[in-house]
Amino acid sequence: MFHPITLAHYFVVGAVLFTCGVLCMVLKRNALGVLMGVELVLNGANLNWIALSNPALRSDPAWAVGLDGQLMALFVIVLAAGEAAVALAIALNYYRLYLSVDVDQANQLKG
């Protein structure tokens, strides 16, 4: 009854996370919600890296990424931290100026 968890399961979960993140970015008008969506997208991608670097899962050497995958995941986490810091600072300053975090109102970059 139990099927062993394969690489495809990880990919599916990663894709669901990614899709949720994208939808969150597109649909949320709150800047913080958009930031959350960004985190979801990054972590969805991270999951793929982790899965691909697992030795138990790499029966197919064509998909072998090894420790490089884990390293990339660490990079992404660090990047996400940095990005969150900068993005929150922008959000705070934006709020200070406009007393709002609605990204639809922040359209001064319109061409």
Next chain:
Amino acid sequence: MPEIDVSKTIPMLLIWAWLLPLGAFGVLLFFAPWLDRRGRAAGWLATGAVAGSFLLSLLALGFWVAKGPTGAEPAGHSGQTAGVSSQTRAPSENPTRPITDHTVHQPDGRLESIAERASHQSGLARPGPIVGRLFSWARFGRYEISLTYYIDTLTVLMCMMVSLVALCIHIYSLGYMAEELHEVSDPLVQAAGGGPLRRPGRFGRFFQYLSLFVFSMLGLVLAGHLVMIFMFWELVGLCSYFLIGFYRERPSAQAAAMKAFVVNRVGDMGFLVGLMALGGLVGTWSLGDMPDSLGQPVAGVFTQLHELLVGQSAAAEGSLPSGLGMPSGGGFSRTLWILAAVGIFCGCVGKSAQFPLHVWLPDAMEGPTPVSALIHAATMVAAGVYLVGRFYPAFPPEVLLVIAVVGTITLLIGATIALVATDIKRVLAYSTISQLGYMMLGLGVGGWAAGLLHLVTHAFFKALLFLCSGSVIHAVGTNEMPQMGALRRKMPWTAWTMLVGCLAIAGAGLPGLVGLSGFYSKEAILAQVYLFCREQPAVGGWLFAAALAGAGLTAFYMFRLWYMTFAGPPKDEHIFHHAHESPPVMVGPLVVLAGLAIVAGWRVPGTSLSLQQLLDRDRPVLLAAENAARYLPGVGQPGDRTSAESGTSAEYGKMQPLAGSPVWPVVIPEEHRSHDPGVAGPVGWMAFAAALAGFLLATAIYGMRKLAPERIVQAAPAVYTFLKNKWYFDQLYEAAFVRPVLRLADGTVDVDRQVLDRTADGMARGLIRLARMEDWLDRRWVDALFNRSAEAAYRLGLGLRRLQTGELRQYVLWAVLGAVAIFVLVSLGW
């Protein structure tokens, strides 16, 4: 006493004499108006320069005379010939003389021996010319144009004569031109607002032109290169143009200056052709054997021609075929030789106002009288005679005959027109033409020394006569002799000095005893013509008769002038009342020139030295005659043996059958034979009789009023009208040259307007139309293309602008949709 090298001293003296007036000209060119405000400073400056020239020239003459006939180069140009031909034997033959190379390459060496003989046999001890080079101007191929000097007796005498006459005339001008010191009102010119024209005086300018003239004239006589002679020749012509047109506000002065200039160009054209022909014939224009830049002597015209004739004679001796006037022997072309000589004589015809180019000289009297005296009587018009004398040895006898005939025609034309002219200066101008004709006649019949002696003496007495007439004009304010009369009571100095001038030009003197200067020179010419007449009665008879008649006419018109001006009752009381003697500054030169007019023909007391003797000593021998006598001894006529033995006979004509001349044989008699008592005696008496007849007739008509001139006119009205109209030369030239030229000019103007201008206009119009079309194309198509593409880019930008909404979420959506699209495309295998 230290030894003086005259061959260095004399050129140095003469070159300084030559450059002094140039310095005065240079100063006056810039400072004349400034000096005019300081009195006569400009005049004194120019006079001082000319005085310096005169002193230096006199010193040079002294050195030259002291040098004597056995100078540094005793053998004359024949000696130089020998020197050069010995040089030709050297293997390092200089390339400038390829024509004479045949003398080297002749296999039998016969020509060399002939050239050697030339050096031994050229017996006459003539002082050679002093030659030298100042600098080389240009060199092209074998031709070279250089600034050189060629100093012989003729040069030294001419320098002395020119500077002496110029000095007298400069001093005279200080008085004559004094009115130019202030503002001048010219009654002959109508000012724009009516009344006489008032203009600033041009005292300094006058002396500036005079200085330039003296420089040019001295350069002309010093020059040793025919191209250089030509340059100074043009320079004196230019000065003449300036000075004839000195009163440039007068239309008549403008016209006269232009006429003189244009007529002279006609002659100079011939001169140029002659120079080219000479260059083609001998490959050089240098007169003497000049040292080249390395100091090696290079043969000049005379030497080259001599060698060519040697080759020619030898060819004839060896009975080589020699065609009629065609190149024969070693490239010698008789036609080219004659062309060169005739061309050079053409220049002389223009400059010396010979028939048929004499028409400019009477009109040139529009200039101030000192100018007429200096340029149009004494020096510049004598330059043509000088050039004939300078080039004399190189003239072929046929051309000499042409010169003699032209001179005779000229002397008759001048003398006859002078009979009826009433303008005092024009009488003198025609007299000048006539006397220049005498000089040409003398040179043409072989009287080298006679013609040039007449040049010098004529310069003195004609300058005197002109200055006297200037003094009269200054006193009475008119040129018309019928308004004068009795002036000797008012102006005795002028009257008596002018009488001296009249006597001198009429050739007054007692044959065999003593006479004025003109007596010696005219008698020498007549004697030579007589000699020629004995050799060639067919032509010579006419020449001698004309010359004798001319002598009579000369005496007549000169005394007619004197009587009408100074004797008889005053014709116009008003003019007579206002007449006055000229100031001492003007009378002084008259007295000096009168003295010269008397003594110029005399010997220096206690010696045998005289102008005639100096000229005789340096008389050149015709190259043609020299070669005929020396290299063709067998062809002379038996009757001329004696002259052939005397060293250099002139039986050139006997060469005729061999050389194939197109004209009949011409015999140019040797000049020293004219000093024979058998020739000089009768000729002297004939000339005396002719002059006396002229004098008596003038006295009878104008002095004693025995015969009324009007009745003589009535007796032959046609002759009078003919002479009064100056032989209709002006009318003839007007009809033959001036009008056709003007008509041609009108025609060319029409062609210009109708054809050339229209063509140009049409082309311009077409071009405008073409430009309009192009403009349309440019706007309609090229501009449109660029505008449209720019507009399209603009529109595209406007459209794309809408994509950038500034909506963050939209951007994310687009990014995701793009990523998905790429993914789909990639996975579909695209």
